[in-house]
Amino acid sequence: MNTVTLIDNRTGKKYDFDILSSTLGPDVIDVRKLYTSIGMFTYDPGFTSTASCSSTITYIDGDKGELRYRGYDITDLATKKSYLDVCYLLLNEKLPTKTQLTAFDNELRKRSFIHEGLKGLFNAFPDRAHPMAMMSSAVSALSTFYYEHLNVANKEEALVMAHRIIAKIPTLAAFTYRRSLGIPYIYPDIERSFTENFLYMMRAYPGENLEIRDVEIRALDTIFTLHADHEQNASTSTVRSVASTGAHPYAAISAGINALWGRAHGGANESVIAQLEIIADVKNVDAFIARAKDSNDEFRLMGFGHRVYKNFDPRAIILKKLLDSLKDELGIDDNLLKVARRIEEIALNDPYFIERKLYPNIDFYTGLILTALKIPKSMFTIIFVIGRSVGWITQWIELQNDTEMKITRPRQRYIGEKNKIL
Numbered sequence: 001m002n003t004v005t006l007i008d009n010r011t012g013k014k015y016d017f018d019i020l021s022s023t024l025g026p027d028v029i030d031v032r033k034l035y036t037s038i039g040m041f042t043y044d045p046g047f048t049s050t051a052s053c054s055s056t057i058t059y060i061d062g063d064k065g066e067l068r069y070r071g072y073d074i075t076d077l078a079t080k081k082s083y084l085d086v087c088y089l090l091l092n093e094k095l096p097t098k099t100q101l102t103a104f105d106n107e108l109r110k111r112s113f114i115h116e117g118l119k120g121l122f123n124a125f126p127d128r129a130h131p132m133a134m135m136s137s138a139v140s141a142l143s144t145f146y147y148e149h150l151n152v153a154n155k156e157e158a159l160v161m162a163h164r165i166i167a168k169i170p171t172l173a174a175f176t177y178r179r180s181l182g183i184p185y186i187y188p189d190i191e192r193s194f195t196e197n198f199l200y201m202m203r204a205y206p207g208e209n210l211e212i213r214d215v216e217i218r219a220l221d222t223i224f225t226l227h228a229d230h231e232q233n234a235s236t237s238t239v240r241s242v243a244s245t246g247a248h249p250y251a252a253i254s255a256g257i258n259a260l261w262g263r264a265h266g267g268a269n270e271s272v273i274a275q276l277e278i279i280a281d282v283k284n285v286d287a288f289i290a291r292a293k294d295s296n297d298e299f300r301l302m303g304f305g306h307r308v309y310k311n312f313d314p315r316a317i318i319l320k321k322l323l324d325s326l327k328d329e330l331g332i333d334d335n336l337l338k339v340a341r342r343i344e345e346i347a348l349n350d351p352y353f354i355e356r357k358l359y360p361n362i363d364f365y366t367g368l369i370l371t372a373l374k375i376p377k378s379m380f381t382i383i384f385v386i387g388r389s390v391g392w393i394t395q396w397i398e399l400q401n402d403t404e405m406k407i408t409r410p411r412q413r414y415i416g417e418k419n420k421i422l
């Protein structure tokens with residue numbers, strides 16, 4: 001076993017720590033015995049240098065702009081496979097055969113219905129409630145219907161739990177939208193597959209046999225694929241943290257949805273379009289870029305920067321190509337597109353952005369495509385939720401089978417008052 005040696009300058013004492021190898025990416029220093037051997041903690045706010053688990057699901061090389069699910073490159077998956085292929089891959093560690101894919105698709109169609117009682121929950125929300133708040137509540141409420149008989153050690157049961165949440169989330173998502181408008185809920189159509197069904201439930205009038213264009217299904221399916229998993233990001237770490245206490249998987253996913261809502265994470269897609277609408281014209285772009293660069297101004301260019309990607313976000317490259325190829329067919333808002341392109345052009349050539357390695361991320365382009373799909377801004381982060389649900393539940397399954405799993409419980413560096421007397 002290779003080791004690294006830490007020398008405490010105060011005492012001259014040396015301590016060896018094992019180096020655990022990875023199949024791709026940086027090896028890790030095993031510091032689990034650090035506190036018991038040295039009596040000190042590591043200090044890493046935001047976990048910029050800390051691996052919280054071992055995983056076989058997703059690999060990211062942020063410097064190279066590389067993203068892989070179960071070893072497959074994201075560009076290959078997004079251009080050659082469907083979202084359901086990707087869901088199957090994440091859950092089963094291999095791509096499905098045609099027969100397996102059909103069986104998986106059929107199972108999801110049948111599991112897409114929700115308990116009638118849940119409609120009462122939606123009806124209880126005030127008008128104009130944000131879809132993300134309704135969504136996290138509804139997913140948490142799902143645990144009340146599927147609480148019994150959960151034996152997580154049983155692989156089949158864990159997969160049923162997974163299929164159920166992946167299948168029901170689009171229905172819950174469409175219900176949040178219809179509730180926010182006060183229009184009748186549309187039940188899933190068993191004749192339609194996953195992505196088409198979601199657009200149908202969003203748009204149809206009761207009883208209407210609405211046709212959804214193939215180009216729209218393909219575009220949204222790709223967006224779901226690009227969001228399917230992203231290793232230990234803020235929402236996934238939240239899911240793992242909550243699940244580590246033994247909480248119900250849907251309660252953990254509900255917590256993940258809340259973590260995703262913030263602007264620094266999944267909420268950025270809603271903020272990007274809001275920002276493009278405020279900038280409104282290419283002639284205003286320079287002023288907003290100047291604000292983004294001003295350290296005294298809290299303004300940030302939404303859809304730019306990423307904690308891990310320091311070269312480019314491969315998901316953004318795929319979406320940019322998709323946007324260019326489907327621009328006319330989808331009817332992308334030309335003015336917003338012009339503003340977005342100008343921002344991109346200036347930022348990619350500006351030393352402020354170059355030095356800080358700030359590139360457009362996935363959220364910079366999704367909003368433009370989603371707007372063309374007639375999905376309202378308030379539903380953008382919900383689209384992220386639909387795509388990511390498979391990632392969260394796959395990470396939950398991995399956690400249940402991880403023999404090194406422990407309740408998440410970070411330590412702290414205390415810098416408060418000492419020994420105050422009343």
Ligand code: CMC
Pocket residue numbers: 230233263264265266268292293299300301302303304305306307308356358361362363
């Ligand atoms: N606009 C202007 N300046 C920025 C931006 C931005 N969007 N992002 C980072 N910076 C600057 C920041 O001010 C700092 O400058 P300095 O070194 O002078 O203090 C430097 O770049 C490093 O920023 P950081 O906040 O320390 O970086 P981080 O890794 O902690 O944050 C981030 C990553 C994504 C939260 C951040 O880049 C950000 O807020 N971006 C805008 C929100 C956004 O688009 N989020 C979506 C992320 S992709 C979807 C997902 O996976 O969630």
